[in-house]
Amino acid sequence: MSQPVSPVRHVLIEGNKTYHNISEDLCSPTEKAPSKEWIIAFTLSSALLGLYTFAVIWTIWKGIGEWGANRTINWAWDITNFVWWIGIGHAGTLISAILLLFRQRWRTGVNRAAEAMTIFAVMCAGQFPLIHMGRLWLAFFIFPFPNTRGPLWVNFNSPLLWDVFAISTYFSVSLLFWYTGLVPDLATVRDRAVGFRKKMYEKFSFGWTGSAKHWQRWESLSLILAGISTPLVLSVHTIVSFDFATSVIPGWHTTIFPPYFVAGAIFSGFAMVQTLMVITRKVLKLEDYITINHIDSMNKVIVLTGTIVGVAYLTELFIAWYSGYIYEQFAFYNRVFGVYWWSYFGMMFCNVVSPQLFWSRKIRRSIWWTFFLSIVVNIGMWFERFVIIATTLARDYLPSSWSYYSPTWVEISLFTGTIGLFFTLFLIFTRVAPVVAIAEVKAILKVAGDQFIGPNAKKAHEHASQSSEKQEKH
């Protein structure tokens, strides 16, 4: 064994796998005809995608007046959905980048799918600021380029412009990181394929051979991309929170927003990873690679970030009271007990109370509890963004303009439609590329496979003695 293995390390690959088994198990979903479950899921999600397309065309054709948003509550479901989706994206980068820097081996089982999820979630998020502009054909105005306006440049002081840069950088860097990681695995698929599929994968695997020098550069590139993606992911949600925090609206104008948003993003992202992984491991039969230990580790992250978010909610309330500033106090009183009280309590229950169940090891390691609570957390995090946006705007400085907001069918279709977009992309991904990083799982086999550590450790001794015999022969 090349690396020392601690006896307390978890088994991360079950079923006494060989390297060949790993290729076989992880490539086979892309090689077989789609299962019945996949076809049903794909039909449903593409139907939702169709609904989304219809709602977008409706919005652009008829105008933003088709939404429930009004002059008081001018950011409504659109920005709520935007922040929600962008937050979901953050878990992928956290798993692939931050856990790589921390050398957490369990990331290998879920990183590929989580990164894909990041890219698809950012794509969903990016839809909302665009359609929210109303006149989509003027969207190019957000980019700084010499133009007929003078050239009058964009306002580089504005957090909304920082968002343009942050999100487009985040999307493109995530895409590079994900695809570069995928190239060796696409080469594995290529070398197993025949005919037309082989031709396609030859194109997509960029001529990867597995040369030692290429691996060395590949690892160097992955490490640096992880290193720069880590502050990048923190900056993205920080800048999203600046959209609110740099305004002068009581309830938004708080310095706690950046860390609070980042923790919330990781929290909701992990919940979405759990939702997806629990289904994916079952449908694609990947239980040996995405084990209960993986689920357990992710649930620990959920309970940590959920608690951070809870502390942030309470800190906000305390600071509002402690500030002695009546507008701030009113904003928070209104947030908790105002017209949208139900969304505040929904948020508190889903985000702060429910994840506390994960302190129990039994619940952390239960598939059903994990699935159920991950949905609850996703709902809770959506409520959080709704609470921040709608409750704050509904009761502004002028009582004469106080208002209430409820969504129209167009906004509901846009939101559920992006869920369709997300799942359609994810389902296509599971068909064309290995969902688990093949090469990275092989690289940890000897330190995390169940024939080497854990209750089956006896085999490890056998293996060790076999290889030492071999070496003696040499």
Add this chain to the structure above:
Amino acid sequence: MAAASKKVLYGLYNDEEDLKSAVKSARKSHLDIMDVLTPFPVHGLDPILGLSESRLHILGFIYGAIGATFGFGFMSWALARDWPTMFGGKPYWPVPSFIPITFEMTVLFAAWGMTITFYTICGMWPGAQATILDNRITDDKFCIAFDVTNSEEKDVSGLQAFFSKTGAAEVNLKTI
């Protein structure tokens, strides 16, 4: 392409530990290894093989520095020189406001620059034709390849002896 075809003698090993000890003994007997191909990054292989550390990260730093300079410089030029604009009574050259975009441009340039460099120096691009010695190298075989185009019979049999001595599971000759 004008390059003549190469004759390659390669051995396949079943385990990365076998591969590493084989590479060690090949280096000891001064055999000229053409390439070592593995299904995953084998840690500890680079020093045995005598590969120097990749300098990609130095380039990453340079690309990042270019991005930072470009981003900051462009914003300063646009808002303070080309069309001086006063936003909310703030100075024409609001340096703190430039930090987020400067940071994003640093990351953007570093990531794209490094990735493009990586693919270029590895000779990889969409649709590049890989010279595949064996389909199982991306699956579970660890390969050492020797270029024997201009080798004499004696050297080739010496290499074959090396493969059988170091426990290669298969030895093949292929023209690529």
